[in-house]
Amino acid sequence: MKAKHLIIIALLAFGNTLWGQKIRVRLFSERKLDKIELKASFGAYNLLFDDTISATMPRNAHIGVVMKDNRLAVSINDSVIGRYKKLKFxxxxLKCFFQITPSNDEKLQRRYDDDLIVFCDGKSLICINEVEEYNYVAAVVQSETWGATTNVEFFKVQALCCRNYMSKNLAKHSKEDFNLCDSVHCQVYKSRANKPEVIEAVFLTRGEVITDDKGKIIETPFHSNSGGMTVAAVDVWGKDVPYLVSVVDSFSLKSKNLNWEKQIKQREWLNYFRDKGIDIKDSANLDTLLHFSQSEGRKKDLLGVSLVKIRQDFGLRSTYFNVEPWGSDVKLSGKGYGHGVGLSQEGAIIMCEQGFExxxxxxxxxxxxxxxxxxDL
Ligand SMILES: [Zn+2]
Known part of the structure; x- marks a missing residue:
């Protein structure tokens, strides 16, 4: 078969998943940068100035980049070498990674895999990491979940959720000429992955994604703990999604962080509902407000006030709670942590520890x- 045909087949097969491709992620996206320092941590790097002039990076050199008159003043080992519009590192x-330190502040120092592009937008230095998708996925999984477990099977679950998010959101910053940023606006990406369990999980699931029954890549929201039953997306975000429905989740009941309690002054609790237009002098309403129960399953609202709103206004860990009078207070006894839609991370860890794939x-x-x-896509 001709090479051209092989390339077309490869594009058809992997075009949807970015398997083995690089993506562009903006680093330090929430910070104004006027000065950075770069160093090759592992492997060899070349420098490319304004896309044309290139130089081999001297061993153990540190590159200084300072914003000056909307250009980059570049120095190597403190010797100024010129001003440019763009620097590419x-x-x-394979397997090269570099270290980046903004404003000489070692507390902000991070390491990333693959390449870096630096330019200026008039207000700040813009740093774009051009990174192999598998290195990005591993870094996000480690940023978001390391510390909760060392279970490789769980990291595979998170790798697929992360890859789905990435595949669906590549155009999120297309106007700014990169794919994703490194903050919670997209996915937290605060350093390269270096934990073998995470890297192994990403390698073993390379290119894999989750699709619905029509073959479409799905949204994969997750939360800490479902409390024993997940919530339908329509009850939280008002959007009906066929695969984000309420699921009985006994695995989450085995987690240490399952239960929570909160006491609220009875007067404050009742006045809150009075201000929402509920007649709190009506004895049936009063009884419901003081003895609300979801023991038979999750509910959407309490006398028409959405539980999502109540959770937000009282800063509750979840919407899955019962209410009982407690002296001059009411006691809310709840289960779970987070919005409750999609995957419960603590439940998923328990499933993986029990041997589920x-x-x-x-x-x-x-x-x-x-x-x-x-x-198969
Ligand atoms: Zn973003």
Whole structure:
């Protein structure tokens, strides 16, 4: 078969998943940068100035970049070498990573895989990491979940959720000429991955994504703990999503952080509902407000006031709670942590520790969805 045909087949097979491709992620996106320092941590790097002039990065050199008159004043080991519009820090070979330190502040120092582009937008230095998608996925999984477990199977679950998010949001910053930022606005990306369990999980699931019954890549929201039952997306965000429905989730009941309690002054609790137009002098209403129960299953509202709103206004850990009078207070006894839609991370960890495989966990939390390998898309 001709090489051209092979390339077309490869594009058809992997075009949807970015398997083995680089993406562009803006670093320090929430910070104004006027000065950075770069250093190759591992592997060899080349420097490319304004896309044309190139130089090999001297070993152990540190590159200083300072914003001056909307240009980059670049120095190597403190010797100024010129002013440019753009600097590219290009890895020479596999597994290269570099260190970036903004404003000489070592507390902000981070390490990233692959390449870096630096330019100026008039207000700040813009740093774009051009990174292999698998290095990005591993870094996000480590940023978001390391510390909760060391279970490889769970990291596979998170890798697929992260890859789905990435695939669906590549155009989120297209006007700014990069794909994703490094903050919670997209996915937290605060350093390269270096934990073997995370890297192994990403490698073993490379290219895989989760699709619905029509073969479409799905949204994969997750939360800390469902409290024993997940919530339908329509009850939280008002949007009906066929695979984000309420699921009985006994696995989350085995977590240490399951239960929570909060006491609120009875007067404050009742006045809150009075201000929402509810007649609190009516004895039936009063009884409901003081003895609200979700023991038979999750509810959407309390006398028409959405539980999502109540959770927000009282700063509750979840919407899954019962109410009882407690002296001059009411006591809210709740289960779970987070919005409750999609995957429960603590439940998923328990499933993985019990021997379930990552695709079984995904099929439990996202009904009618399945894991698809890149060649099957
Ligand atoms: Zn963003």
């Amino acid at each position: 290009v890895s020479n070979g 990552y695709w079984e966990v995904i099929e439990h939390y996202f009904p009618q969805c399945k894991v698809v390998k890149p060649q």
